[in-house]
Amino acid sequence: xxxxxxxxxxxxxxxxxxxxxxxxxxxxxxxxxxxxxxxxxxxxxxxxxxxxxxxxxxxxxxxxxxxxxxxxxxxxxxxxxxxxxxxxxxxxxxxxxxxxxxxxxxxxxxxxxxxxxxxxxxxxxxxxxxxxxxxxxxxxxxxxxxxxxxxxxxxxxxxxxxxxxxxxxxxxxxxxxxxxxxxxxxxxxxxxxxxxxxxxxxxxxxxxxxxxxxxxxxxxxxxxxxxxxxxxxxxxxxxxxxxxxxxxxxxxxxxxxxxxxxxxxxxxxxxxxxxxxxxxxxxxxxxxxxxxxxxxxxxxxxxxxxxxxxxxxxxxxxxxxxxxxxxxxxxxxxxxxxxxxxxxxxxxxxxxxxxxxx
Numbered sequence: 001x002x003x004x005x006x007x008x009x010x011x012x013x014x015x016x017x018x019x020x021x022x023x024x025x026x027x028x029x030x031x032x033x034x035x036x037x038x039x040x041x042x043x044x045x046x047x048x049x050x051x052x053x054x055x056x057x058x059x060x061x062x063x064x065x066x067x068x069x070x071x072x073x074x075x076x077x078x079x080x081x082x083x084x085x086x087x088x089x090x091x092x093x094x095x096x097x098x099x100x101x102x103x104x105x106x107x108x109x110x111x112x113x114x115x116x117x118x119x120x121x122x123x124x125x126x127x128x129x130x131x132x133x134x135x136x137x138x139x140x141x142x143x144x145x146x147x148x149x150x151x152x153x154x155x156x157x158x159x160x161x162x163x164x165x166x167x168x169x170x171x172x173x174x175x176x177x178x179x180x181x182x183x184x185x186x187x188x189x190x191x192x193x194x195x196x197x198x199x200x201x202x203x204x205x206x207x208x209x210x211x212x213x214x215x216x217x218x219x220x221x222x223x224x225x226x227x228x229x230x231x232x233x234x235x236x237x238x239x240x241x242x243x244x245x246x247x248x249x250x251x252x253x254x255x256x257x258x259x260x261x262x263x264x265x266x267x268x269x270x271x272x273x274x275x276x277x278x279x280x281x282x283x284x285x286x287x288x289x290x291x292x293x294x295x296x297x298x299x300x301x302x303x304x305x306x307x308x309x310x311x312x313x314x315x316x317x318x319x320x321x322x323x324x325x326x327x328x329x330x331x332x333x334x335x336x337x338x339x340x341x342x343x344x345x346x347x348x349x350x351x352x353x354x355x356x357x358x
Contacts, residue, residue, distance in 0.1 A: 009200070011199075012203070016079065019031055019035075023081075034186065037186055038073050047165035048164050049066055058163070063269070068191065068269070085254045088250055089200075091247065092203070092208075110213065120199060136184070139159045139181070160181060161184055
């Protein structure tokens with residue numbers, strides 16, 4: 001049974017191709033220009049952070065932008081030059097193109113994950129684009145709004161969308177303000193690149209989840225009472241299981257440093273946002289590839305009726321699948337519900353520290 005499976009990477013690909021960041025395209029001109037721009041911007045962001053020492057409110061405002069920019073900056077380099085990511089994307093895209101289902105149940109199992117991946121990408125990217133655009137336009141809209149009781153264009157109205165060390169005195173000069181404001185326009189795409197990075201990882205993970213669910217279903221429905229070509233079928237299952245496990249390990253190796261940075265910046269940003277809510281009271285995703293179901297499927301089959309060779313293959317597959325597969329941050333943090341609770345505890349610990357510094 002063949003079913004046309006939508007390529008969920010297309011939207012991410014369009015986002016990354018704006019600045020030639022997509023690894024399957026061998027153009028570098030816009031990528032070099034954008035990364036050069038971001039390199040300069042990262043320097044002046046950290047300069048502003050250093051200048052903000054002693055002013056807790058300014059530091060908090062800077063950290064919100066700096067942490068996100070740092071993680072996205074790293075990921076763009078990772079996406080462009082990491083061969084493991086490129087290989088994983090190529091493999092998954094090919095599997096989507098040649099996806100074959102033997103039964104309607106297999107199609108249902110796979111599409112259950114595939115639809116989540118597709119919806120997340122479309123909603124997350126479109127929502128982020130709207131929010132980032134509104135964030136960028138808000139200072140200008142505030143400036144254009146009629147001010148009652150004070151003259152228009154006062155220095156207090158000249159506020160940039162993102163905190164940076166300003167080489168121009170934009171707060172007292174409209175022309176300099178416009179220059180600095182236009183300079184920050186490419187930063188709108190920073191949040192878009194960040195959510196596309198998350199979406200790309202989700203696409204990879206959920207595709208593997210779908211493949212595991214199909215494999216598990218096929219193993220549970222092995223016709224063990226028929227020995228015709230059974231050896232080849234079992235060998236095919238074991239090879240498919242090992243291939244999926246290898247793919248998961250490759251994805252984890254490629255993304256673990258990015259996920260470590262993402263984990264750190266999420267904890268910090270969450271703490272900072274909670275802190276700002278306390279100051280103004282009026283104002284990684286977690287994935288778990290259930291590979292253990294494949295081992296369970298091997299176990300619950302009528303393996304007693306199989307030949308000794310096939311029983312050994314089953315034991316090999318079950319031994320490979322004994323440990324649950326997962327993505328990690330720096331090989332020590334596992335993305336799970338318990339891990340998320342740990343992030344929340346860490347974030348509130350940061351909040352307590354910030355409140356103690358008031």
